[in-house]
Amino acid sequence: MKDSEPRLMSSTASAMWNRRKYANDSAWREEKVERIILREKLRIKKDPIFRAKKQAQSAAAYAEKLEKVPYFKVLRDIRKWIDCFPAIREQLHWQSHDLAWSPQKVSHRCASCNHKRTRGQKLWLQRRTCDSDTEQFDCWACFTSDPQRALPEGFKDITTVEQLRARKKQLFGVTVHTRSSSPKIASSSDSP
Structure with missing residues (x-):
């Protein structure tokens, strides 16, 4: 059986194939993540009960951060x-990063979490590196994970x-x- 035929496999074999593909094929992984995000956005838009549940989860997480962080x-x-x-x-200036803000969203791969923000973000923090050939960016979430570095x-x-x-x-x-x-x-x- 070929590695590219997951529909002909048993559910266990199909799950193993998906895990292996997700771990080893970054382009496939990004497409899969995009499909999941789009499917969830569509469900949020069409299902008021699901939308209310997601809003409640988001509000609870925000309140917890305000209280505990x-x-x-x-x-x-x-x-x-x-x-x-x-x-x-x-x-505003940082010791190890330069602010890279754009009025339009820009897509980069975060050097810290290695996640590519395919829909882009307006704010990135560009690392100051010795090697001028490679540009490395950190997303705001990763950059602010260490508050002393983020200030x-x-x-x-x-x-x-x-x-x-x-x-x-x-x-x-x-x-x-x-x-x-x-x-x-x-x-x-x-x-x-």
């Missing part, structure tokens, strides 16, 4: 600033959102308003 709020706010404020984005230069001692906002005003002379419906940056000289 100490740097989550700080990193969340830094990410909002990167996405919303070009003036701030240009002034930009000048923010290493920050542990709360209040400290983060005070440091931003101290370093860049701006106050960031994140509670309004539209993001705004007010210069400290504009404040009464």
Whole structure:
């Protein structure tokens, strides 16, 4: 029996074939993952019960992160600033990475988790390497897995959102308003 004929196999043999193919063929694996994602998105769109279940799971996971992960709020706010404020984005620097932000989603393979974001992301962190021939990028999730590495230069001692906002005003002379419906940056000289 050929390796490319999974439909003619028993369920056990077919499962083994799928596991082997998934482990060894990256193009096939990426296509399979895309099919699974698209199938789930379609189900979320068409099935209100499934959609409510997924929304509840997402809300619970978010609430757990807010409660249990100490740097989550700080990193969340830094990410909002990167996405919303070009003036701030240009002034943030990291020791080992350069910010690679694009208005359109860009597809790269994450050097840390080796997952290719085929639909792309707007924010990547490009590693500074000695070898200029190869560009390596980290996704935001992998980059922020180590909070001390994820904090930009000048923010290493920050542990709360209040400290983060005070440091931003101290370093860049701006106050960031994140509670309004539209993001705004007010210069400290504009404040009464």
